[in-house]
Each structure stands twice: as C-alpha cells, then as structure tokens.
Amino acid sequence: MKDTGAALLILNGKGAGNEELREAVGALREEGVKLSVRVTWEYGDAARYVAEAVELGCETVIAGGGDGTINEVAGALAQLGADAPALGIIPLGTANDFATGCNIPLSPEQALQLAVKGRVVDIDLAKVNDQHFFINMATGGFGTRITTETPEKLKAALGGVSYFIHGLLRLDTLKADSCEIKGPDFSWQGDALVIGIGNGRQAGGGQQICPDALINDGLLQLRLLTSEELLPSFLRSLINNEENKNIVSASLPWLEINAPHDMTFNLDGEPLTGKRFRIEVLPNAIQCRLPPNCELLG
Structure with missing residues (x-):
C-alpha cells in the first residue's frame, strides 16, 4: 500500500553536496512530508533504490541528477508496471536536456516542490533492443x-x-x-x-x-x-x-x-x-x- 505523499529522492553522488537542495529537503520534512534520500555511487544503485521505494510504499521516486540519472530511474520504474511510483525530477546535471524541455525549474527548491506536489501525467518511454x-x-x-x-x-x-x-x-x-x-x-x-x-x-x-x-x-x-x-x-x-x-x-x-x-x-x-x-x-x-x-x- 502506498504511503500518501511519501517520496524517495535518488541523488546522483555528484550532487550530494548541494546546500540549496539540502535546505529544501529539510523544509519539506518540516512540513510533514515523508522524504527519504539515497545517494548513488555506481550504475545499478538507482534501480535498487527504486525497489526500496516500492517496499517503503512511496508515491513518488525523485531523480536528482542529469539525464543519465533520470534515464536509470525511469527505466527501473517502467519495469514495475501500473503500480509503480510516479517520477519526479530535480535537474542537477550538465545539460539537463529532458528537464529543460519539460520546463522543470532549474532551482533545486522549486524542482523539489514540483517533484513532490506536482500533477501526475502519463508519459511515454522508448525501449532499445528489448533491454535498454x-x-x-x-x-x-x-x-x-x-x-x-x-x-x-x-x-x-x-x-x-x-x-x-x-x-x-x-x-x-x-x-x-x-x-x-x-x-x-x-x-x-x-x-x-x-x-x-x-x-x-x-x-x-x-x-x-x-x-x-x-x-x-x-x-x-x-x-x-x-x-x-x-x-x-x-x-x-x-x-x-x-x-x-x-x-x-x-x-x-x-x-x-x-x-x-x-x-x-x-x-x-x-x-x-x-x-x-x-x-x-x-x-x-x-x-x-x-x-x-x-x-x-x-
């Protein structure tokens, strides 16, 4: 059963020292939002954290990083089927092409608010050679x-x-x-x-x-x-x-x-x-x- 409003932030290790994001996480927790944070070290970490988010009953899994981090989290969610948590995005990469194209705010605080409270929309993914x-x-x-x-x-x-x-x-x-x-x-x-x-x-x-x-x-x-x-x-x-x-x-x-x-x-x-x-x-x-x-x- 999903825990209403609960979210897990999967943060690329390169962004772990972002003070604005740390403050935004703290502010949401003070509002009563159940927000867990996990930091990736190597490829495969994001998929494991997505599985953990499901076990915790999270409504949302937030990808904090660049396009590669978003890709890994989205791919893991796609394999879970209809009951998967929603994807939230905090752009912390070099290019942030997908987030920019979606008009997601580049400010970590605004992006986190959107990732937790924004409207949920069904979107497409692309699959390559049945596994990527x-x-x-x-x-x-x-x-x-x-x-x-x-x-x-x-x-x-x-x-x-x-x-x-x-x-x-x-x-x-x-x-x-x-x-x-x-x-x-x-x-x-x-x-x-x-x-x-x-x-x-x-x-x-x-x-x-x-x-x-x-x-x-x-x-x-x-x-x-x-x-x-x-x-x-x-x-x-x-x-x-x-x-x-x-x-x-x-x-x-x-x-x-x-x-x-x-x-x-x-x-x-x-x-x-x-x-x-x-x-x-x-x-x-x-x-x-x-x-x-x-x-x-x-």
Whole structure:
C-alpha cells in the first residue's frame, strides 16, 4: 500500500553536496512530508533504490541528477508496471536536456516542490533492443561522439554550451555513418552525419534535434542529417536550427537500424554500441510529475 505523499529522492553522488537542495529537503520534512534520500555511487544503485521505494510504499521516486540519472530511474520504474511510483525530477546535471524541455525549474527548491506536489501525467518511454530505455533521446553519429567525448572540465566550466564548443573544435573528425533505417511506411538508406530519435526534443546541451517530439503521443521523432554538404549543413542546423534539404524527418512508433559496422547511440548519456538496433515507443509507460506549462505534452 502506498504511503500518501511519501517520496524517495535518488541523488546522483555528484550532487550530494548541494546546500540549496539540502535546505529544501529539510523544509519539506518540516512540513510533514515523508522524504527519504539515497545517494548513488555506481550504475545499478538507482534501480535498487527504486525497489526500496516500492517496499517503503512511496508515491513518488525523485531523480536528482542529469539525464543519465533520470534515464536509470525511469527505466527501473517502467519495469514495475501500473503500480509503480510516479517520477519526479530535480535537474542537477550538465545539460539537463529532458528537464529543460519539460520546463522543470532549474532551482533545486522549486524542482523539489514540483517533484513532490506536482500533477501526475502519463508519459511515454522508448525501449532499445528489448533491454535498454531512454526517456529523452537517442543520438547517433557525429553528435554522439561530441557528447561522449566532451571533457569533464569543459562541462564543469561551461555547462551545456560545452558540447557546442567541443563540437566546433572537433569538426576535423566529421564522418558519416552508413546505415539502413526502416519503420512503418518508412525506409531510408545512406550516410548519416547525425541521427536523432526523440521522445523529447533536445540533446547535447540544448540543441533542438527533434523539435516536434512529444512525450505522450505514442510516437518517436526520427531526424537524420545526411552527409551531403557535410560542414555547411552541420553548422546551419547546429547554430540556427534551420531546415534544409539534407534533413530527413519522420514520426514512428518503432524503427530498426542496421549498419555494416558498429555504431554507437547515446541513450540519455549512456552509450550503446552495435550493428542492429530496434527502437520502439512504450506508450504511457510511466507517470511523471510535470509543470502545467510542459511543452512536451500534446
């Protein structure tokens, strides 16, 4: 039986010293909210803490961290079925792409209030190869190499814009991935510079890769930047988000990607490498506490 109002905050270890969040937790406890806190050390901790939250009867599990932390908590909740606690989010990462896209406050105090007291909405998740999840976006190609290779010191100094700057510094490594992509009434084959598969809209620190994506429409937005006119297309799309003839777009409930060589996709910050990927949307997979002005709801 769920304990009305009870919540468990799963906090990425990097954010454990956030004094504003510590004060916000204390203030909610003084209001009478049953709020437990757990800190992650390594991959797998979040899933174990989600299981503990269920044992405690918590109504809400709050992910405090970046997109990777949110991904791990959301994936664990999706595997629990209809009785899973709702997801709350406190953005404490470098890019915070999903939280920003949902208009979740960046202030730890405001985000915590929303995570505990906000309205509950059914949202979609995406599943990859039957065992991996993403809540925001899967990116492949040059954009993935940028987000996985950006130095930690650059992230710490500049935040989300660090991905953009590092991308400009690495344009000499520009290389397309040859692959075939199929889905319902959709087929494409060629060289892709950037592949975005969005449940959410932005990745890489604020780049609107899938600007029409929604998190409750039962669809994923596929966006391909093909390799023709590599440098001009990349710069126009990255800086101005301009449409051009080298961008292919489709909305699909599922898609399959096959490549003759290993490709790496970044699933909310977690890399996954292989030659074949099946990506499908899971409609209404979890519940999430979101603000009334969330732009990702249809």
